[in-house]
Amino acid sequence: MIIPRVPAQHRRLLPDRRLSGPTPWVIAILMLLTLLAAAAGVGLARSANAIGDAIAGRVTVQIVTANPITRAEQAAALRRAAAAQPFVRSARAVEQAELRATLGQWFGSAEGDDPVLQSLPLPALVDIDFVGEDRAGHMAQLRALVERVAPGARIIPHAEWLGPVARLIRSLAWIAGALVLLMTAASAAIVIMTARAALGTHYATIEMLHLIGATDQQITRLFQRRIAIDTAYGIALGTAVAAAILLLIGWQWSGITSGLAATASLGAAGWALLLALPLLAIALAALTARQTLLAALQKIL
Amino acid sequence: MVEFSGVGLRYGPDAEVLSDVSFNLQPGSFYFLTGASGAGKTSLLKMLYLAQRPSRGIVRLFGEDLVSMPRHRLPGFRRRIGVVFQDFRLIPHLSARDNIALPLRIAGVSEEDLSGPVGEMLSWIGLGDRAHAFPPTLSGGEQQRVAIARAVIARPQLLVADEPTGNVDPDMAMRLLGLFEALNRLGTTVVVATHDIHLISRIENAQMMRLEKGRLSDPTGALRYPPNRS
Numbered sequence: 197m198i199i200p201r202v203p204a205q206h207r208r209l210l211p212d213r214r215l216s217g218p219t220p221w222v223i224a225i226l227m228l229l230t231l232l233a234a235a236a237g238v239g240l241a242r243s244a245n246a247i248g249d250a251i252a253g254r255v256t257v258q259i260v261t262a263n264p265i266t267r268a269e270q271a272a273a274l275r276r277a278a279a280a281q282p283f284v285r286s287a288r289a290v291e292q293a294e295l296r297a298t299l300g301q302w303f304g305s306a307e308g309d310d311p312v313l314q315s316l317p318l319p320a321l322v323d324i325d326f327v328g329e330d331r332a333g334h335m336a337q338l339r340a341l342v343e344r345v346a347p348g349a350r351i352i353p354h355a356e357w358l359g360p361v362a363r364l365i366r367s368l369a370w371i372a373g374a375l376v377l378l379m380t381a382a383s384a385a386i387v388i389m390t391a392r393a394a395l396g397t398h399y400a401t402i403e404m405l406h407l408i409g410a411t412d413q414q415i416t417r418l419f420q421r422r423i424a425i426d427t428a429y430g431i432a433l434g435t436a437v438a439a440a441i442l443l444l445i446g447w448q449w450s451g452i453t454s455g456l457a458a459t460a461s462l463g464a465a466g467w468a469l470l471l472a473l474p475l476l477a478i479a480l481a482a483l484t485a486r487q488t489l490l491a492a493l494q495k496i497l
Numbered sequence: 498m499v500e501f502s503g504v505g506l507r508y509g510p511d512a513e514v515l516s517d518v519s520f521n522l523q524p525g526s527f528y529f530l531t532g533a534s535g536a537g538k539t540s541l542l543k544m545l546y547l548a549q550r551p552s553r554g555i556v557r558l559f560g561e562d563l564v565s566m567p568r569h570r571l572p573g574f575r576r577r578i579g580v581v582f583q584d585f586r587l588i589p590h591l592s593a594r595d596n597i598a599l600p601l602r603i604a605g606v607s608e609e610d611l612s613g614p615v616g617e618m619l620s621w622i623g624l625g626d627r628a629h630a631f632p633p634t635l636s637g638g639e640q641q642r643v644a645i646a647r648a649v650i651a652r653p654q655l656l657v658a659d660e661p662t663g664n665v666d667p668d669m670a671m672r673l674l675g676l677f678e679a680l681n682r683l684g685t686t687v688v689v690a691t692h693d694i695h696l697i698s699r700i701e702n703a704q705m706m707r708l709e710k711g712r713l714s715d716p717t718g719a720l721r722y723p724p725n726r727s
């Protein structure tokens with residue numbers, strides 16, 4: 197069906213010019229680009245989801261009370277009170293040392309022992325993760341709680357500042373998906389042009405075959421086999437290069453263990469999709485060739 | 498066997514190349530088709546070997562109406578017809594042997610079953626030692642013989658030959674005509690288009706049809722009085 201069986205004696209009807217035309221190479225390039233776009237799409241979609249999940253139910257409460265002792269007490273009280281609420285999954289007070297270490301990276305002292313930094317009045321931060329989906333309800337309850345325990349503190353939902361980033365990444369993923377579809381269409385167009393060109397080149401042979409009683413099916417099998425083999429070579433080549441590139445990128449990323457890169461790995465479903473694409477492409481090319489050939493032969497008596 | 502009735506043919510919007518052509522071909526008969534160059538012989542034969550549908554009129558072949566026959570049934574009919582084309586139409590990248598074997602292979606005959614007949618046919622047309630030569634390396638006459646071998650190899654019920662002896666010497670012409678005659682004796686209906694009056698006189702019982710400017714005349718009465726071949 198995909199690569200039809202044609203007796204060896206019949207194969208000679210088409211002179212052997214395998215991989216001589218541009219088709220396999222164009223198909224290889226398109227397959228490479230398709231796989232890279234698909235990999236980018238899968239990776240971006242997964243990052244967007246990961247970010248979305250991470251930020252959806254998380255807020256940070258920032259306590260800026262001037263007196264450092266009151267500030268620490270309020271933070272501890274808020275953490276305890278929040279953790280006791282049914283709508284809170286976890287509440288964590290961010291250690292001052294941790295904050296200093298983070299800020300220290302900008303001050304040029306990784307340990308946070310810079311004297312200027314030591315003297316800075318840092319806010320107390322409490323990270324809170326909600327349970328469930330009722331974000332607005334949770335926020336209202338938390339606001340009331342904060343008003344009681346640490347008046348004047350600010351509540352910062354993470355979705356507010358990471359949300360646009362997640363949305364941007366998601367639209368990039370959609371664009372990558374659209375590119376995959378466009379390149380699939382372009383590949384199909386190449387196959388159609390190849391099939392038509394093959395019919396043109398071998399028109400005399402086809403006419404002859406018709407006149408001695410060959411059926412459209414017989415002639416189609418002959419050409420479909422040739423085109424399917426040629427495109428399969430192209431697809432295999434494009435896939436091999438794409439695999440090499442993706443493995444190289446994966447290897448480089450595995451060195452960067454933190455940040456967004458770590459969340460962008462493709463996952464089992466992603467790899468399965470990437471493996472399925474070349475197989476689908478081979479089937480699509482063969483079926484496109486077949487339909488084109490049958491339709492064109494219909495027009496000859 | 499073959500029935501044309503009021504058949505007309507035009508290519509595109511031009512005037513008709515053939516007009517009001519009517520005849521009946523009897524099974525097992527031998528017909529010559531003559532006429533000046535451009536009279537429409539090839540055009541008539543094309544309808545006979547199903548390369549062309551008529552613009553009007555009725556064509557019946559093996560008892561079936563060809564004008565309204567759906568496309569997918571044509572291959573079955575074509576396998577019962579052998580054709581020698583005026584311009585040979587050998588497939589240039591197939592050897593002489595493969596060209597001759599083609600109709601059998603298309604019909605699904607196995608390699609074992611076809612190698613005997615194809616070999617015999619090759620030696621019969623005197624090309625036994627050129628079996629693996631490609632058509633472009635063969636002389637015009639040799640190509641013509643391959644074309645004829647291809648037309649008769651599958652023992653067609655109807656053999657249509659368009660100027661089949663145009664490129665061979667008189668001896669070979671007679672040999673090839675002998676082949677047609679032998680086939681005819683086995684029951685094949687033969688239609689040969691030719692200019693060669695000499696050839697026509699060589700076949701006993703052959704009937705003659707004549708085309709003049711796209712119209713059929715019937716000098717020997719072959720069409721009005723079908724030969725009796727009891």
Ligand SMILES: Nc1ncnc2c1ncn2[C@@H]1O[C@H](COP(=O)(O)OP(=O)(O)OP(=O)(O)O)[C@@H](O)[C@H]1O
Pocket residue numbers: 508514532533534535536537538539540541583
């Ligand atoms: N495919 C075609 N398109 C248009 N006109 C054609 C076509 N084939 C043949 N004709 C015209 O039809 C007429 C008859 O041509 P045909 O080939 O049937 O003649 P013929 O009797 O076989 O001649 P010859 O003895 O030279 O082979 C000619 O005037 C020719 O120009």
Ligand SMILES: [Mg+2]
Pocket residue numbers: 538539540583659
């Ligand atoms: Mg002619």
